[in-house]
Amino acid sequence: MTTSSSSAPALPGAFRRGLDEWAQSEGMTWAFIFKALLTAFIAQWLAYRLELPQANTVLATVFIVMQPESGQVLAKSFYRFLGTLLGLTVTVPLIALFAQERVLFLLCLALWIGVCTAGAARYRDFRGYGCVLAGYTAALIGLPAIAAPQGAFMQALWRVLEISLGILCSGLVSALILPQNSSTSLRRLLATRFRDFAGFASAALAGQLDGQRLEQLNARFAGEAVALDNLRNASAFEDPHFRLRSGRLGRLNHEFMVLSTRFHGLHQLLQRLQGEAGEQVRTALAPCLAGVGAVLAPLGQHLCREADAEVLALRLEGSQRELMQQIRAARRQLAAQQPSDEQLLDFNTAAEQLYRFTGDLHDYALTHASLRVHRHAREQWQDSFTPRANSLATAVTGMRSALLVLLLGGFWIATAWPSGETCVLTAAMVAGLVASAPSPRHQALKLLIGALGSALAGGLLQFWVLPWLDGFALLFCALAPVFAFGAWLLARSQTAGYGTGLLLWFCIVALPANLPAYDFQRLFNEYLAALLAIGLTTLSLALILPPDRPWLWRCLEHDLRMRVVFAVSGRLKGLGAGFESGTRDLLNQAQVSAVGRPEVQRRLQRWMFAVLEIGQAVIELRQEQARLPAEPCYGEGMPWQVAIRALGRALVRLFIQPDEGNRLRALAAVEQAIATVRQTPETRPPQFDSSPLRRVLSYLHFIRSSLLDPHSPLAAGSRWPVRLVD
Template structure:
């Protein structure tokens, strides 16, 4: 019974707790709105439901950005009313421009900052459109809206933090603890040669999504937990180091796969003892949560492993040189050995950073690099244009018809377009919001005209509203039904919630819901017709953005380049993967481009680091032939990834081979080991780029 209750508490129990907290929040906010005699109690409840989230940190973050967006929208709208209150056409044009800019900003950021952008646009419309009818009271209406929104936010934050809180910091620690155990099993299987391609691809997509999600969680916990705030730099560093070690493993795994496809038995046989040493170490951590004390133990194990790995690699290289002296095999071995040794080093750095979380202050907190998300500018502009067009269409229809509910029509179209702009499938979300609103209209009609007239007192009102609110909260907890829940709760509160003085007017009620449903239908049509994001035009642009990440690794400044490359590549993949849901062929092609970009981008970054750290000796000078050959290779790679094609691939391949030849023919007095010879390390990275360009399964070959 105890185990069953524990399982229930972690699954369905979380849902029921959320529903209970939603009811407490709604009725507390509604009672205060009635008690304080606020003009629009429905605004208080709408704010409470929009901010409501399962985790208290998400509530606080969303509340903070909602207040910022509300104040910004308030300031803009007061200025617009002061300038254009007498001219509705100019007012609507400026309003459409402002809302379009805000929606484009929301599509650009795609996190809680996006929510601030949405609220800046939505608040301007919510205050501005009714204020055009009575501009003399616009300023007082704006103040009332701010008070109502603030009350809803306050109620939600207090209930979320006090009543059975589900903290974001706990979710973050759980994600950190379990993430490494899953990756350890994946890496152990890959190094031992037991990782199939399908599992590798699925894991790569999941790891990219986890990296983006972990960064969002880290930003949320800053608002909630002071202990996590003290560790914010280390958490950012931990996520960056995890992305780097997964990229290193991916590069090593791809190289090993190519060696197995070529049946390079001698190289694989020489490498196997080194691979198994790291694989067996990671196998012991498969499925285990990595807590702070465990991370310190893992760091000690990896430190011993690194000390033993270097002489073992030298010994294996000597044996390979005797049994198979071919230059190509020697380069393959050197490149794989370099990647393996660096992979062990990345694991060691990650374990040390994880172990440092045990203390409040640590030197590893000093981390300047940050997660750098990437968004497609054209997609953001299209979302803003779509929303601005809906504002103009709704406002024009309102002016032309003088419909009493025209303000609701225009306001709802903005809300729908703004909420759906950040969705990968705006048509689906708009349709869900419409159906949820239709359900709210049906329930609202029955409650307003058949139930509420027979009730007396606030407790009975709560009993009548509780089933509707509970149903909406339940739908919100299910990702596939979230739109239905938002549509039900938000528009039920807007049109069906009784004000301080109840109004039983069926004509007004039907007009309001008719305006909402018509504007939602218009938003659905706009989402279908005006460049929906889950279509090939955006997939291809995101694919182009992925390829350009290689160009940035060649041309951008070196400080912060690695973190920006890792985070930007994963964010683009995560976006593209979500937008192409239901199209496994598109997802597979995007994954293959991501693999190629990560491989070559990592090698270029390491090449640039090696060149930046070279000693001031004549053989390493900028004018040396091998340095000039590497620069020529960079220009050829820029042409290749900007314009993929067989001609550019062959040109880039020739440039890489020339750089390898020039590097190998440059004399160096240091011992020929990768831990002492910079040119040997440079040569291994050049050879890795060469193997990527020669890969028969590369998407560059598909372009041919």
């Protein structure tokens, strides 16, 4: 009896925990399906009630815009509406200019779709989706105008109204019914990212982290930096709390990128301290490293919230003073062993990197803690995340889609195929939808399979189910299983492509109009046109410079190397933020384009590490030069200033053409710069916090150690091994 009475209260608690777990996993999927069905019901009823010419455009808009999180829906809807207006603005003048010249009109339309598809490949976020819609809307309005230009203006207005209705229904249902906020995902990402960083940093400082794990985490952090910026933009649409903190969130993302780059540079510098001389330096630094690791270790055990960040910031203020004292004590201990000049320079550089790391950590903690209040001085952040894309890959994407639209459009005009308009429109839509996908060819293949499924479902409903029904309620009950299954596919990232193909072409081709007409020949031709267009688009992605092949990997590697050229010669204002964000965005693209090729991913990742190490040191060296005091020893014409400018030119040559000759010339240039800095007399005390030349010397030594690293890709040059390109 006692056992029974004691276990009875545990059942409701276990049930609640199980229910919470279900709500956070499968429950979210079912909530999304319910909202998709409700949105489709409202949008379709309104489209029929208002007697819109094409209810299928309304439903297609609903399923394109629908996302699991309301912030993503609102952001996507906003850019879809802007893209629609832009496409309308471009198409109407084209129709007016080339109403009687179908070939010229088709040529201009193909060029515009190519430009829009290139824009989608360039941005790869909600802005890219706006580019997709600008091209798709132009095709949606312009293609019917080839046969009937006199009705083009009214068709354009109807399309805008239909798209606006779909956007309105999606936004309202997503925001009001069982909302799943992007801000929640943003908070979770911030907390888990810093927890994982603190855990791996404390383990690395204690020498308990292998190099492969370090590379994996750094690659993950690069992808999360891109994801967090997208979440920040989406959260600003749905949550005024995060809209007021948008500047701080952008600043926090940048400070984390700087923090992770700094730690990677510190870790690599410590790894390069080999032999007996290096062991003496590491032994002297051990208490300093242990102190910083002790601060980070507890943070790796739990999620870090704003209150935890405030406590961390207060603790770091005291620990930074203690760290400076520990560094000076360690330097005295090392000096007692009569170290060489190189050992002393190694110690100073590593100690200053460690001290800067704690400073970066303190800045990050202050910004994170500032999220607790609505208004804060740290909101004044002018820099932004700057994505980068390879210009050649972007141009190839646009050229491929323009060529496909032009060829299919020419075939349509030459043969007068009744469904040629659908074929060209589908090709334009698919080219835009897959432009920013990790693997465009595989995504197009998923769309093809989904569209084939929609053809089977559409034929079954059109001729065996819908003719027997009467009234909107029964109609929607018949359509609901298709909508629910498609929404279930959309809710999972692995199957979202199949869901998009199923729902889009079911709505575009098989959805009955307000006055339905059951025409087998029309349905067959429309689906044949759609499937042919998707198949040809997939084939073009496989044959015309496919985007997951060695030519793109070489281009991305070149772009990564050119980030150092940007660090040397770019405008100093906003240089740090642009360098960090652009480099990580390029790595994220490289990781995605080389999925299944770990050796390629590893090579590109090593290039990113080399670029980040040297690029950050160059930028901080330039910033140090920009704030030098007005004293004779810091003048522009001083030999050490001339030597640093020569080093910049040598680094530019090295990263444009990384071979052994250029690496040796860069090493000679940095050695010359170090020698001239050492020979320059300075009136200030020779401490890190008071001597600019002391800090300059540390930056130069760090660049030299990176150039000397035998594991750096600079040591192997730029030639790709044959096994990576086969």
